[in-house]
Amino acid sequence: MIQVRDLKKNFGPKAAVNGVSFTVERGEVLGFLGPNGAGKSTTMRMITGFIPPTEGSIKIGDHDMLENPLPAKRLIGYLPENAPSYTDMTVAGFLGFTAELRGMSGDAKKKAVERVIEMCFLENVRHQSVDTLSKGYRHRTCFAQSIIHDPDVLVLDEPTDGLDPNQKHEVRTLIRRMGEKKAIIFSTHILEEVEAVCSRAVIIDRGKIVANGTPRDLKMRAPTAGAVLVQFTDGNGADVAQKVGALPGIDRAEVVGERPLTVRAYPHKRSASEDTARAINELAAKERWPLQQLHVEEGRLDEVFRSITLPDTKKEATK
Amino acid sequence: MGNIWTITKRELRGYFASPVAFVFIVIFLLLAGFFTFMIAQFFKVGQATLSQTSYSPMFFGWHPWLYLFLVPAVGMRMWSEERRLGTIELLLTMPITPWQAILGKFLASWAVVAIALALTFPVWITVNYLGNPDNGVIVGGYIGSLLMAGAYLSITAMTSAMTRNQVVAFIVAVVISLFLILAGFPPVTDMLVTWAQPWIVDLIAAFSVMTHFESIQKGVLDSRDILYFVSVMAFCLFTTSTIIRAHRAG
Ligand SMILES: Nc1ncnc2c1ncn2[C@@H]1O[C@H](COP(=O)(O)OP(=O)(O)OP(=O)(O)O)[C@@H](O)[C@H]1O
Ligand SMILES: [Mg+2]
Numbered sequence: 001m002i003q004v005r006d007l008k009k010n011f012g013p014k015a016a017v018n019g020v021s022f023t024v025e026r027g028e029v030l031g032f033l034g035p036n037g038a039g040k041s042t043t044m045r046m047i048t049g050f051i052p053p054t055e056g057s058i059k060i061g062d063h064d065m066l067e068n069p070l071p072a073k074r075l076i077g078y079l080p081e082n083a084p085s086y087t088d089m090t091v092a093g094f095l096g097f098t099a100e101l102r103g104m105s106g107d108a109k110k111k112a113v114e115r116v117i118e119m120c121f122l123e124n125v126r127h128q129s130v131d132t133l134s135k136g137y138r139h140r141t142c143f144a145q146s147i148i149h150d151p152d153v154l155v156l157d158e159p160t161d162g163l164d165p166n167q168k169h170e171v172r173t174l175i176r177r178m179g180e181k182k183a184i185i186f187s188t189h190i191l192e193e194v195e196a197v198c199s200r201a202v203i204i205d206r207g208k209i210v211a212n213g214t215p216r217d218l219k220m221r222a223p224t225a226g227a228v229l230v231q232f233t234d235g236n237g238a239d240v241a242q243k244v245g246a247l248p249g250i251d252r253a254e255v256v257g258e259r260p261l262t263v264r265a266y267p268h269k270r271s272a273s274e275d276t277a278r279a280i281n282e283l284a285a286k287e288r289w290p291l292q293q294l295h296v297e298e299g300r301l302d303e304v305f306r307s308i309t310l311p312d313t314k315k316e317a318t319k
Numbered sequence: 320m321g322n323i324w325t326i327t328k329r330e331l332r333g334y335f336a337s338p339v340a341f342v343f344i345v346i347f348l349l350l351a352g353f354f355t356f357m358i359a360q361f362f363k364v365g366q367a368t369l370s371q372t373s374y375s376p377m378f379f380g381w382h383p384w385l386y387l388f389l390v391p392a393v394g395m396r397m398w399s400e401e402r403r404l405g406t407i408e409l410l411l412t413m414p415i416t417p418w419q420a421i422l423g424k425f426l427a428s429w430a431v432v433a434i435a436l437a438l439t440f441p442v443w444i445t446v447n448y449l450g451n452p453d454n455g456v457i458v459g460g461y462i463g464s465l466l467m468a469g470a471y472l473s474i475t476a477m478t479s480a481m482t483r484n485q486v487v488a489f490i491v492a493v494v495i496s497l498f499l500i501l502a503g504f505p506p507v508t509d510m511l512v513t514w515a516q517p518w519i520v521d522l523i524a525a526f527s528v529m530t531h532f533e534s535i536q537k538g539v540l541d542s543r544d545i546l547y548f549v550s551v552m553a554f555c556l557f558t559t560s561t562i563i564r565a566h567r568a569g
Contacts, residue, residue: 011569048412051567073414080412084405086329088336100325101413145409 001026001075001153001183002047007056009042009207016042017053018207024200026152029179031198031215032187035309039207040187041081044157047185048078060153074102077151079159083142087131091122091141094130095148102149116144119174121167135162143171147178154178156186160193172197191301205309218304225299226270228277230284231292232261240289247279260292322415326423327430334393334431343393344435347385351439354381378442379460379536383500383528386432386471391492394428394475395485398563402483411567421559425476425552432468436461456538463535466548467528471496473555480562496528499551503527 002024009017017039024030032040045051047058049069058065063072085094092113099109117126120140125133130141139162146154159175160168168190175184176197188194194201195215203211203218211218219225232240237255244265245253249272253265267276273296284291334340355378401407410420446452474495479488501507503524511520524530528551531544 009569045408050408050412051569070414070416073412076412078409078412080405080408082405084409086333086406087404088333089329093332097325097329098409098413101322101415103321103414142409 001061002185003057003059004043004047005057007043007046007058008054009039009046009051010054015207017046020056020204020207020209022202022209022212024153024183024185026183027180028183028200029175029198030183030185031194031201032185032204033189033191033194033201033305034187034204038204038309040204041157043204044078044155044185044187045080048076048155049073050080074149075151076153076155077146077149078154079143079146079156081157083139083161085130085138085142085145088129090127090129091133091137092117092126094141095144098145099148104149112148112150116148119147120144121170136164136167139163140167152182154182154184154186156184158188159186160188160190168193191305194301203305203308210308211304215301216298219299219301220270221307222297222299222301222303223307224264224297224303226267226273227297228265228267228273228280228294229256229297230263230265230280230294232263232284233290233292235261235289237261237263243283243287244280247276247283249276249279264297322419323423323426326410326415326420327427330397330424330427331430334427339393339396340431340434343389343431344438347389347435348438350385350389351378351381352442354385355442378439379464379532382464383467383532386468387493387496387500390432390468390471391475391478391489391496393431394472395479395489395492397424397428397476398480398559399483399485399488400479402566403485407563411563417560417563421476421556421563425472425556428472428476429465429469432472433465436464436468453538456536459538459540460536462540463532463544466535466545467532470499470528470548470551470555473552473559474499477555477559477562480559480566499526499528501527503529503531503533505529 002022004023005021007017007020008015020039020043022030032043034040042051046053046056047060047065049058049065049072052066058072060072061075063075065072086097089097095113095116096109099112102112104112117123120143122137122140122144125137125141130138133141139159143156143159146156154175156175160171163171172193175186178184179197179199186197198215200213201211201215201218202209211221230244237258240261241253241255241263244250244263247265249268251266251268253263256262256264265276265280267273277294277296281291281294283289284294398407401410411417443457446457447454471492475488475492478491478495479485481491482488504527508520508524511523528548531547534541535544
């Protein structure tokens with residue numbers, strides 16, 4: 001549904017987006033990650049036709065956004081960053097206005113407004129002026145606007161920004177559910193969100209895609225992915241680490257916490273994690289260490305994110 | 320067409336939801352009344368015509384000056400506000416063309432001025448009651464006044480597209496409009512002829528709203544004058560679309 005090829009955007013001499021390509025199919029939810037200023041919003045603005053790219057092509061469904069913007073725009077629902085809305089309107093008035101711009105009128109319009117008011121829990125503020133809404137409600141109003149025409153493509157720039165935990169949960173559930181039938185792309189700084197919602201994630205840094213894969217794949221790239229974490233209720237840290245580290249197939253072991261004593265062991269090969277875990281288990285039984293728990297680490301997305309996007313650790317991660 | 324109307328409706332609601340429209344209408348009516356009745360001593364000029372008699376500005380004669388400040392005040396929010404709130408990003412990612420947005424907004428602000436102008440009808444009734452004015456001239460005056468307001472508004476649309484700051488949009492619009500007035504303002508043209516060739520003065524004056532408004536309010540609806548106002552609007556709105564496009568391109 002969304003096809004982006006070699007997208008570039010220069011602001012003056014500065015390249016905000018520098019050669020981004022990806023596709024999102026129906027039934028996919030693509031998470032867009034990246035540090036501040038990476039070019040996420042700029043990319044989304046180009047996809048939705050707000051700003052023209054310096055170079056590259058954008059296809060929405062069968063329509064080229066640059067050559068034939070109107071049919072392409074019809075397919076998209078867009079929640080811009082900071083969720084702008086007309087402050088001099090009421091919630092229902094604003095939603096009605098956007099429904100009209102989406103070509104609805106009369107009963108269809110009324111129904112569409114009712115539907116999104118219910119979906120986004122705006123019932124008790126429907127007659128309130130947007131001006132006087134709290135930030136979260138304002139955000140939800142703009143989110144409601146983006147789904148009012150039940151679009152095939154959804155572009156959401158930080159959709160859970162400013163929402164309370166319950167609402168965050170609701171919006172995630174909603175995105176995941178809608179993602180079964182739509183092509184969704186959304187940006188976020190909350191990494192758990194990516195794991196909870198996305199079928200695929202892209203990390204973008206300084207205008208370039210630096211990682212692209214399922215959340216699981218990405219987590220595998222964490223330095224600790226595949227390491228074995230063991231916890232003992234008691235014990236001598238240095239001694240345990242030394243003995244665990246000496247096991248065959250283990251690169252090194254380090255103490256990461258006292259009380260309970262926690263040791264992380266890195267196997268030579270990630271595929272050997274299970275064997276390593278078994279070996280450590282046997283060692284613990286032999287040495288009579290009070291084993292509390294032992295598991296193979298999946299890796300954490302924030303570690304991946306940091307290792308990929310922090311300049312000083314960059315070399316280490318690609319090694 | 321439908322989209323233009325949708326946007327015009329929204330803008331009009333916006334104007335009347337905020338005090339902008341009411342303040343404009345009230346001030347316009349007060350000032351129009353004040354200038355007409357107090358300064359021009361409407362009642363003392365025995366013959367009641369709504370137009371100028373020689374250089375004594377009566378009703379319409381004040382409009383170029385009234386509009387100078389009031390019309391930019393109405394139009395300054397047109398695009399600045401949209402940029403300040405970020406709603407321009409919503410509006411221009413809707414399945415509408417930028418032209419529909421530009422026209423819809425422009426028409427809404429023009430309608431606000433038209434409403435204010437229409438509310439001066441008691442003046443019209445009064446002159447008809449007091450005397451026997453040439454109503455054709457008065458209708459011409461209204462048309463000319465509306466066209467002139469449209470020209471000022473298009474200038475304001477252009478300046479408000481340049482900035483997210485309404486005050487800046489207002490000031491720049493006032494300055495440009497002032498130029499358009501002064502280029503054909505008799506005291507200024509009288510001064511200019513002492514320095515420049517008459518044809519140069521005429522050429523400059525041809526760009527002035529005064530030159531064109533004057534003949535219309537005298538009851539002469541010349542197609543060239545109408546063309547002038549329409550061209551100013553077309554040019555300024557076209558520039559508005561160019562500015563918006565450039566702003567989007569970054
Ligand atoms: N209109 C503009 N003019 C000049 N530079 C711009 C403009 N818009 C964005 N930029 C620059 O482009 C870069 C990318 O910005 P963008 O808003 O896409 O980042 P982002 O990934 O969305 O960041 P964040 O996580 O903070 O939202 C930034 O360095 C920003 O300063
Ligand atoms: Mg952003």
